[in-house]
Amino acid sequence: MMSEAKSRVRLGITGIVVMALFCGLFARLWFLQIASSESFAAQTEQNRVRVLHESATRGTILDTNGREIVESAFVNTIRVRRGLTDEEREAMVPNLAEVLDVTQGYINKRLDSVRYSPYEAVPIKNGVSFDKLVYIKERPEMFPKVDVVRRSVRLYPVFEELAKIYPSLYADTTAASHLLGYVGAINKDEQKLHKGEGYGPDDVIGKGGVEQVFETELRGNPRKRKLEIDSRGRLVQVLNDRPAEAGNDVQLTMDIDIQRIADESLVQGMRNAGYLQDTSVKDRFKTYGAKGGAVIVLDATDGSVIAMASRPSFDIREFTYGTPFEKFAALNDPASNSPLLNRVIQGEYAPGSTWKTFTALAALQTGIVDPEVVVIDRGFIEFGDEPNVQTFKNAKKEAHGAVKLRGAIQVSSDVYFYALGFKFWRAFSDANRVKGYAIQNLARDYGFGDQTGIGLPDEHFGRIPDQKFKATINKGNPDSSTQLWLPGDSAALAVGQGDLLVTPLQLAAGYAAFANGGTLYQPRLARLILTPGGQQVLREIPSQPVTEINLDPTIRAQVMDGLKDALIGIGSAQPAFSGLSLPTGWQVAGKTGTAEVFGKQDTSVFAGILNPDPPEGSVICAHHELLLKPGCIPQYVVVSFIEEGGFGASVAAPIVRRIMEAIGAKVTPSPADDIPPKVRVIREKKPGSGD
Amino acid sequence: MAYQQLERQRHHRRTMQAASHGLDRGGRTLVDRDMFARLDWVLLGACVAILCFGLLMVYSSSRNKVDDDYYFIIRQAVALVLGIGVFTWLLRVDYRKFRDFSMLAYVLTVSALFFVLTPIGSEAGGATSWYELPFDFQLQPAELAKFGLIVALAGYVNEHRGADIDPWRLTVIIALAAVPIGLVLLQPDLGTDMVLLSIVVGLLAVGGVRGRYLLALTLLAVTMVWAVIEIGMLTEYQLERLNIGGSGDDTQGSAYNQDQSIKTIGSGDWLGFGLFQGPQTRLGFVPEQHTDFIFTAVGEELGFVGAGSLLLLFAIVLWRTWRIAQLASDYYGTLVCAGVLAMFTFMIVENVGMCLGVMPVTGIPLPFMSYGGSAMITCCACMALVQNVYANRFN
Incomplete structure (x- = not known):
């Protein structure tokens, strides 16, 4: 039985093979259940739990x-x-x-x-x-x-x-x-x-x-x-x-009454622009297009948004109940001037002469100009040596004569500010970056060139031009002079033209910081979160100061005087503000702007400050505190931009004036012009009632 | 040899005791007490424990499949009763009788496999593999063929014991095996064919074929399986079950089955979710769970402790079978046990390996566990053979 003996050996080998296979199974079982059990349990839960x-x-x-x-x-x-x-x-x-x-x-x-x-x-x-x-x-x-x-x-x-x-x-x-x-x-x-x-x-x-x-x-x-x-x-x-x-x-923080007036004034202002003749062209029958505009009212004391309007607009109710597709397509079509665009935060415009406020601040702070020095405005200014003389002209080509800083702001003398621009450029070419870039640096302090942080989606940044910007944007241009920071660039920047772009909200926030003495606030949309039904305050949303800008009160006063004068006498905005009716003690200041846009009609701009300086014996308080603290006065910045609207004084300024008067009327209400105040009814809400 | 002498004495004593109560009644009793006294109780105990596991798990995994929660478990219990019957009946016959009638077993097996292909057999799931029986029961001759092949082939190999298997006899063995394998292939049922092949390989390995023949034969078998798939004898459904060419994100195919299987076992942790508590099992997320994937129910509900214990019980069954193959009083007994050992090893390793994601998906049941009457009866019959060899090891 040799074979049987052999078969015992073979059986032994078989046994070892079987044992090895079983060890393999055990090892695998161990690995699956013990070594990595967490993830599998979660995966099986996905099968059965919805x-x-x-x-x-x-x-x-x-x-x-x-x-x-x-x-x-x-x-x-x-x-x-x-x-x-x-x-x-x-x-x-x-x-x-x-x-x-x-x-x-x-x-x-x-x-x-x-x-x-x-x-x-x-x-x-x-x-x-x-x-x-x-x-x-x-x-x-x-x-x-x-x-x-x-x-x-x-x-x-x-x-x-x-x-x-x-x-x-x-x-x-x-x-x-x-x-x-x-x-x-x-x-x-x-x-x-x-x-x-x-x-x-x-x-x-x-x-x-x-x-x-x-x-x-x-x-x-x-x-x-x-x-x-x-x-x-x-x-x-x-x-x-x-x-x-x-x-x-x-x-x-929005006040619906002011919002209503702001929007209404914007619509009205845009409509009026359509009746105005465009004097910059020969065609007598050419009027302004005024296809889009923005208005923003900020509480200068805390950055609260009191009103924000952008036109053309869209019907939110249609979105709530479902928008027909073709209508939605029209809303996104540039031919209908992009109604979905919020021009207050997404429109980027050259600020025009409204920028002179910041140029003046930069010039005074760096000491590049003595406010008492007289410049003769002959309607144009020449720069450079023969034969490369460049001539820069005033907007309306009119000569303002002898002006100091205050007067230059009042009458919006471009020649005066071109001269400042050239001073900045000379400092720049002398490699003095502090003075040469004084406008840019000051602009960044006032929040330009960056999102304000209001929180609304897709806010635009604006643009502050400097040498680096020109080098980047003209990279690869065979004309290497386009990559340099030229005298014309400084001159254009000084009057808010050229490559400079701001959003209406940035301009308003910058003016508010200037008005309130140097605190730049992040614009605020809401001030309270309430429990469902509004019975209780859940928490407050505080105003958010971003930076404390170093603003010397004397410098502020020197510039502010110019802005106050701009609305009176020979001021550029005097026609729009003549006969302004405000509550006693209230003051206004502001600056017109007419920004040239290549290939389009001018942008009409106005930045106004309501109550720049409180009268003796009164205090400034925030908009929502007006009812709580009688006798105090509020401080606002109102900015309006009208695309293809023409002169700032003729279109944008009247809009701001109307809004300012409405604010004044609201604080001292006259019964005729107001919606009857509604007592807020605390509704009974079934929390969480689904269907 | 001292141990064997001791065993022999103990066996003699037991036989005497048995004779004193059993045989003096004068005549054969229904249950041969003498026989029962001589069984391997460890093996039997392990089998009974696995059966208990199996019944619980079949109930757990099938109770929500149809309206009647007890439909599958009752049928499985009936199959088990039949299996116990077959087990008892086979124990009453000395296994050496099978040796003498091995050719008859072969002829019966082949006929059963042949007639199922004729209109007598019925078709389900693309395969003609059933005989319809009363009360909605079916008989799967391919399952019984496993038992038949062990008995028959062991008989042939045994006749030529004493020398290595030469190429001529190897050819005869392969030819003998090829007939039932070919018939099963015509059904077609590749899973059962692989089990039959494993029996052939096991018998040849223990029976003394040379290593290189065995190697050549294994290669031949692999080529055959490959050829069958290539020729396209299998339907889509069966290919899917074989997990060949299956893509990973196939939600209905075998890849999905195996993915669910791995997750289900993997979520079991040490102690599992508890009997009848496993979410995957309870909510039926593992397809074919009461049949081929029954091991996943154990893994999920009883955890590593339960599944490991089940594997241990299977290991005991294989160990005792292996031991009985060595203790057998004759060469035929050794061969029969080797055949059963090879078959069980292949079925367990393939089935559990499939559930654990390390073997391809094939329709091979887990012995004593999976739902299915024919497989249950076959497993009982095979165990009866092994116990029979043990009980008669001194005769």
Whole structure:
């Protein structure tokens, strides 16, 4: 039995092989279960747990005085539940399309859309009338799996009220669109950005304006249900149901009355520009286009945004209830002058002569000029040696004669400021960067060339030109002189022209810092966060000083005197401000600007300061404190820009004047010109009522 | 040899005791108590423990599959009762009788496999592999063929014991095995074929074929499996189950099955989620969990402790089978045990390895655990053979 003995050896080998295989299995089991168990448990949870969110009631947006600007209400929404058979669907879709007045394709597209979870009903239409609801509800055989829920939408009570008083002006909700923003269905990019915050495919999200900035406050916490489903997608149990928490209310710094006047004045100013003849061209019948404009009212004491208007505008209500596609396309079309653009923060303009304030400050602070030295303004100035003499002219080619600094600001003498520009350029060419770049450095201190940090989306930076900027932008240009900082560059910068660009908000914030004695504030949109329903203050949003600028009171006074004079006597803005009616003791100062734009008509600019210096014995207080502290006076900066609007004095200045008068009238109200004040009713809100 | 003498004395004493209660009744009893006294109780205990595991897990993984929670478990219990019946009946027959009738076993196996391909057999899932029985039961002849092949091939190898297997006899063995393997391939059922091949390889390895023949044979087998897939004898469904050419993100195919399987076992940790508590098992996220992927239910609900214990029990079964192969009183007994050992090893390693993601996905059941009557009866029959060899090791 030799073979049997051998087979024992073979059996032994077999045994070892079997043992080795088993050791392998054990090792693998150990590795899977013990060495790396965490991640697997999480992965299997993804199989069975579905999280569904249901939006909470969105918070109310109030103006600085507590008036409800935007609130939430519920509308009836028609939905189609999941689980339709093909035949049911074929029969139901035409019926539903007929009743809801939409196309069958529209319903089918929504039903097939991957945006909706296969466990949730698909919303088809908002705001369906009661008759139609009854019709649908009474005929379940015609409308299988069709149901109705109440969904939260935005309402604009103030504008509805205004529409009753001024039907033509407020037929559409456009007066504060850029400031308020709107809510709309979340898109893919936003969903990616807010991943993990529980936004469903049909949820709405704040877009632009306050709605976007305070999204987290306004939104509240959605109802969150954790469901356990089996492999066939059937609900097994509800693991967790967290109720919704309504969103907080946001109280803005904006004053709706001033906002209304600001927007109205802007519209009116733009319309008036259309009747003015463009004197810069020969054509007698050429008037100004005035296709776009911006107005901003800042509280100079704390940087609060009191009003912010940009035109052309759009109807936020249309966004709330769904915008027809073709209309949306028109809104984005440059041919309609980009209504979605918030020109206050996204429009970049040359500030023109309004910039002279900062040139003067830079010249005085660096000591490059003695304010008492007289310059003879002959209407033009020449620079350079023969034969390369360059001639720079005044805007209207008129000669202002002998002017000092104060007078030069008053009459807006370009020649005086060109001369300053050349002084800066000489310092620059002598390699004195402190003096040579004094305007640029001062501009950066006042917040130019950077976002103000107001928080609104896509704020633009503006532009402060210097030698480095020219070298970068003209890189590769065969003419190497374009990369140099030339005398003309300094001269243009001194009068707010050339490559300099600012946003209206930057100019307002810069003027506010100058007006309040040197504190640059980050513009503020809201001042309070309130509990849902507004009963309690949850927290305050303090004003945010960015920097304390070193501003010598004497220098401030020297420049401010010029700005005050500009509105009186032979001042450039005197015509626009003659007969100004303000409460006693109030003062104004300001500066016109007419900025040349290559290939377009001039931009009309005005920057005004209301109450630059408080009269003896009175104190300056913030806008929202006016009612609390009687006798104190407020301080504002009002800036307006009109694209292709012509002279600052003729278009932008009257807008500012109107706004200033309205502010004055509001603080000392005359009953005729005001919307009756509404007592804020504390509404009863069911926190978190979903549907 | 002292140990063997001691064993022999103990065995004799037990036989005497058994004779005193059993045989004096004059006649054969239904359960041969004498036989039972001589069983390997460790092996039997391990098998019973695995069966208990199996019933619990079949219930756990199948109760939410159909409306009647007890549908699968009742059928499995019926199969187990039948299996116990077969086990008891086979124990009453001396295994050497199988040696003498091995050719008959071969003919029966081949006929069963042949007739299932005729209209007598029925088709399901693209394979003609069932005989329909009353009460909605099915018989899978390919499962029984495993038992048949062990008995038959061991018989042939045994007839030519005493020398190494020469090329001629090797050819005969391969030809003998090729017939049932070919018939199963026609069903087609590649998984069972691989088990049958493992039996052939096991018998040849222990039976004394030279290493290089064994190597050549293994290569041949691999080539054959490859050829079968290439020729396209398998349907899409079976290819998918074999995990060949399967892509990673295929949600319905075998890659998905194995991915779920790994996650399910991986989430078990030390003690698992508790019996009937495993979410993947409870909610049915592992396809084929009550049959081929039953090990995942153990892994998830009983954790490393449970799954490890199950593997240990299987190791005990294999160890005792291996030991009995050595203790066998004749060469045929050794060969039969070697065949069963090879078959069980392949099935366990392939099935558990598949669940753990280290072996390809094939439709091979886990012995005593997976839902399926024919496999259960076959496993019981094979265990009966091994116990039979043990009980008769001194005769």
